[in-house]
Amino acid sequence: MSRHPTSPDHANPVQSADPTVWGIIQREQQRQQNTLELIASENHVSPAVLRAAGTVFTNKYAEGYPGKRYYGGCQHVDEIESLAIERAKRLFGCEHANVQPHSGSQANQAVFLAALTPGDPILSLNLNHGGHLSHGMKVNISGKWFNVSQYGVARKDERIDMDEVRRLAREVKPKLIITGASAYPRIWDWAGFAEIAREVGALLLADIAHIAGLVAAGLHPSPVPHAEFVTTTTHKTLRGPRAGLTMCKADWAKKIDSAVFPGLQGGPLVHIIAAKAVAFGEALRPEFKTYQQQILDNARALAEALMARKYRLVSGGTDNHLMLLDLTSGHPNLTGAQAEKWLEQAGIIVNKNMIPFDERKPMETSGLRIGTPAVTTRGLKTEHMPVIAELIHLVLSSNGDADAIDRVRSRALELCAQFPLPSES
Ligand SMILES: Cc1ncc(COP(=O)(O)O)c(C=O)c1O
Structure with missing residues (x-):
């Protein structure tokens, strides 16, 4: 019988098949073990999340969505993706969830593709005041394709200046207002942003990449009732695999789904979707709230x-x-x-x-x-x-x-x- 070159006939197949790669992995593990990780956007996933990410689902092509695939053999992919969607919806209380974005940036791009056309005005948080590059940085696709204006924090208290947001929104009439940050240590006033968005006829996106775990645990107000779109990474406070998630109101569901696939991506990373399902399951347990409080x-x-x-x-x-x-x-x-x-x-x-x-x-x-x-x-x-x-x-x-x-x-x-x-x- 011809065996696969990396057939798992050893307790650790990477170690036996490729000691060079295993050596690098071991050194990274030692680095993580022997340093205090204080990068705000990183975390250590559970062994269950890690194991789910390293499964046979990596072998599977599954373009499309549960029940509507372009490939055969998708019955278990459908099961895992449906479970991840159901858990995401329960966790955040959203009307629709797309679990396919490969990253936080792509989760945001899905919103842009669904809701905007190149040249549209958008309003987001200044990068130097904590904003993210996917929210309109000049060299990012968001900055190249849209007409970006940015709000910031006030000098006096370094908190988001809602008067400035309102003034700018009235002036530039954005099609989309982006909230959420990579480096903002305070609570977001989602209701305040929603009111401004309504007044100027803008859509609202809340990118909760950093605070998703806190939001899921009810320890930071949720933007879900206020924003048409809520995006997140799954690997920061949420403690899942490295990936993204796009949520939206039901009336945007179709547009978001076709923006993710076939708009932006090809086949989903089903092994990562399996790991997201595990992470969402963990986040739905009471211990997760204790962790977030800590x-x-x-x-x-x-x-x-x-x-x-x-x-x-x-x-x-x-x-x-x-x-x-x-x-x-x-x-x-x-x-x-x-x-x-x-x-x-x-x-x-x-x-x-x-x-x-x-x-x-x-x-x-x-x-x-x-x-x-x-x-x-x-x-x-x-x-x-x-x-x-x-x-x-x-x-x-x-x-x-x-x-x-x-x-x-x-x-x-x-x-x-x-x-x-x-x-x-
Ligand atoms: C607020 C915010 N949005 C989006 C992203 C992008 O995530 P990714 O690195 O997965 O593209 C980040 C990453 O740091 C972020 O902080």
Whole structure:
């Protein structure tokens, strides 16, 4: 019998078939195990989500939708996709869910394709004030194809300035108003945006990529009753596989479905849809709310501990899972890029980030974005947050001194060892 070259005759087929790839995977696993992950958009999925993503569904072509496929052999694909849709609808209380977008950007593009034509005016949050590149950045398709105007936060409190949003909306008469962010630590006023959208005849999109877990758990207000479209990634606070999800009101369902396929994508990633189904199932359980509450408690505790060390946080704190540390307060000569590097050497992973009204360039920045979803998954609690704040402080005030950074590295490693991640072998 001719066997498949990667036939699973070993407990770990990647290890036996391709030790080079397995070695790289092992090194990444060690990296994740031995560092404190504070990137606000990352998380550690459950072994069940990981396993579902690595299944035979990766073999299957399934262009189309449940019951209407362009390929034979789709009975189990239909089952898994229908289950994922049903769970997404239950989780967010939406009228329609499309679980096929490969990413958050494509989830947004589906809305653009369904609702806009090139040249249409859109209104979204300024990238330097926390917005996402798929919401109208010049070099992104959204910025190239649409006529983008952007609102921002007010200088006085660094919160979204609703008067400015209304003024701009009246002036530019957008066809679509985009809400949601990659780096905004406060609560969104969906009802306020919906009122403005209604007044100027715009459609409303809420991109909840970052806060989807909080929304699903009822710990951040839901935009679903207010917006025609709600998009998200599934891999941030929601703790699912790397992918997207587009939700909409029932009267947009057909247009959204044909925008995703055949408008934007070919065959769906059915193995990832299976992993989304598992993640949505996890998010529907009561423990998920406890997890999301802990993310919030940890973020608040970390913010307070940093502020107690005299760091300024954009808008003075956080209401969600992330905060933006303004380096210009304590370390005016230190860029976000340099701080990110030193912290990485110390085993603390964050990302440089623009702060509102930043005078530095995006590759340098004056800020750091810090989030708690991943360390919370690992089991860290509020009592560990002052320790993390101390470690961050020691690195930021080290001037890059290798010994000082090494000492923090040892302490970060000790903390990681106390909270092991499940191994993939
Ligand atoms: C608000 C928001 N929307 C969309 C995306 C895009 O997601 P993806 O990287 O999956 O395309 C992100 C990713 O960071 C995001 O923060």
